[in-house]
Amino acid sequence: MVTPRQIRPKPGDVLVLVGTSKGAFLLHSNASRRSWKLGGPFLAGNGLYALAFDGRAGRSRIWAGAESGHFGAVLTSSDDFGKTWAKVEKPQLAFPAGSGTNLKRVWSIRPGREGEPDVLYAGTEPAALWESRDAGKTWALNAGLFGHPHRAKWEPGGGGQCLHTIVPDVDAPGRMLIAVSTGGCYITEDGGRSWSAQNKNIKVTFMPETYPEFGQCVHKIVQAPNAPGRFYLQHHWGVYRSDDAGATWKPVEKGLPSTFGFAMAAHPRCPDTAFVLPIESDGFRCTPEGKLRVYRTTDAGKTWKAMTKGLPQKNALELVLRDGMDVDGCDPAGVYFGTKSGKVWASRDEGSSWTCIADGLPQVNCVKVAMVPRKAKKGRR
Numbered sequence: 001m002v003t004p005r006q007i008r009p010k011p012g013d014v015l016v017l018v019g020t021s022k023g024a025f026l027l028h029s030n031a032s033r034r035s036w037k038l039g040g041p042f043l044a045g046n047g048l049y050a051l052a053f054d055g056r057a058g059r060s061r062i063w064a065g066a067e068s069g070h071f072g073a074v075l076t077s078s079d080d081f082g083k084t085w086a087k088v089e090k091p092q093l094a095f096p097a098g099s100g101t102n103l104k105r106v107w108s109i110r111p112g113r114e115g116e117p118d119v120l121y122a123g124t125e126p127a128a129l130w131e132s133r134d135a136g137k138t139w140a141l142n143a144g145l146f147g148h149p150h151r152a153k154w155e156p157g158g159g160g161q162c163l164h165t166i167v168p169d170v171d172a173p174g175r176m177l178i179a180v181s182t183g184g185c186y187i188t189e190d191g192g193r194s195w196s197a198q199n200k201n202i203k204v205t206f207m208p209e210t211y212p213e214f215g216q217c218v219h220k221i222v223q224a225p226n227a228p229g230r231f232y233l234q235h236h237w238g239v240y241r242s243d244d245a246g247a248t249w250k251p252v253e254k255g256l257p258s259t260f261g262f263a264m265a266a267h268p269r270c271p272d273t274a275f276v277l278p279i280e281s282d283g284f285r286c287t288p289e290g291k292l293r294v295y296r297t298t299d300a301g302k303t304w305k306a307m308t309k310g311l312p313q314k315n316a317l318e319l320v321l322r323d324g325m326d327v328d329g330c331d332p333a334g335v336y337f338g339t340k341s342g343k344v345w346a347s348r349d350e351g352s353s354w355t356c357i358a359d360g361l362p363q364v365n366c367v368k369v370a371m372v373p374r375k376a377k378k379g380r381r
Contacts, residue, residue, distance in 0.1 A: 007039030011374040014328050019048030022362035033348040036357045042082035052109035053370035057117035065106025073105050092139045110166040123163035127180045144193050150214050157181035165221050171228040184216035187246050198246040219322050220264040227271030234264040241301045252301025257288040263325035272300040277320045286317040296351045310354035323366035338364030
C-alpha cells in the first residue's frame with residue numbers, strides 16, 4: 001500500500017495541485033518559488049482529471065474529481081492538504097432518474113466568485129453543469145443547459161462528450177461561459193437559466209459547415225483580467241480572442257508554429273498577456289519539431305514569442321492536456337504546466353525561464369495553482 005508523503009504548507013505559500021492518472025500530488029513553496037516540496041500520491045490509484053482549491057470563507061479546502069475503475073467517478077474534498085478526505089456516502093452528482101444518463105467523469109471543478117463564498121461549479125462527462133450553493137454539501141444539475149435543444153447533437157471529442165471548462169465572468173454576476181467538446185462555447189447572461197451558443201467566427205475544419213452555430217471542439221477558455229469582456233480561446237484548430245464577452249471571436253495566431261493545442265492561461269493582472277503551448281496536430285499530438293515551447297503574447301495575441309529558456313529543445317515530444325497549465329497571483333507571475341510524460345515545469349518570471357519542479361510522475365491530467373490563505377483556518381462544511 002502506498003503511503004502518501006504529507007506536506008504542511010504555510011500561509012502565503014504557493015500551492016500547485018497536480019492531478020495524474022494514478023492520484024493527486026501537491027507541491028508547495030514560499031513566495032520566492034525557488035525550492036519546492038512534493039507531497040502525495042493522494043487518492044492513490046484513482047485517475048484525477050479535476051482539482052480545485054477553495055480558500056474562501058476561511059477554508060483551505062482541496063476538491064478532487066476522482067475516478068476509480070471499480071467504484072466510478074466521485075467528488076471528494078480535503079481540509080488538511082490531503083491527509084484525510086471526506087467520505088462519500090452517496091453520489092453527489094446524480095442525473096435524474098429515467099434520464100438514461102450516468103456520470104462517467106468529473107472534468108472540471110470551479111469555485112464561484114469571491115462574493116459567492118459558498119458557490120461551487122462542476123463540469124462532467126456526459127456534458128453537464130452542476131452547482132452547489134452550500135460549499136459542496138449538496139449539488140444540483142443545471143436544468144437550462146441539460147435541457148438545451150442542441151444537447152442531443154453534441155458529439156464526443158477525443159476525451160468523450162464533456163463539459164470541461166467553466167468561467168464565471170468576474171465582471172458580470174449573471175454571466176458564465178462554458179465549453180463542451182464537441183459542442184462549443186455556450187454563455188448564460190441570467191445566472192444559468194438560459195444558454196446560447198456563442199461561436200461566431202470560430203472555424204471548424206472537421207464538419208461540412210465551416211462556421212456552424214455550434215459543434216465546435218473548444219479546448220479551453222480563459223478570462224483576461226482588468227479588461228471587461230475579454231476572453232482567450234484555444235480551439236481544436238485555432239487561437240482566438242473576444243472583446244465582447246464571447247459574442248464574437250477573432251483569430252490571434254501570428255507567430256505560432258501550430259494553431260492546434262489544448263492548454264492556455266491568462267496573466268493574473270495584465271489583460272494583454274496570455275500563454276499557450278502549441279501541439280503539432282490532431283494526428284500527431286506532440287510539441288512541434290520536438291521542442292518544448294511555451295508561447296507568450298504581450299499584445300493581446302497580435303504576436304506570440306517562444307519562451308524556451310530551461311526547456312528541452314531536442315527530442316522533447318511532449319503533450320500538455322487542456323487543464324495542464326495555470327498561473328499564480330505573485331508579482332512577477334508564475335506559470336506552471338504538466339506533461340503527459342509526468343513532468344511539472346514552473347516559471348517564476350512570467351515564462352522567461354523554466355525549471356522542472358517534479359519528474360517521474362504518472363500522466364499529468366491537470367495542474368491548478370493557488371495561494372494558501374494567510375489566515376487559514378478550518379472552514380465550515
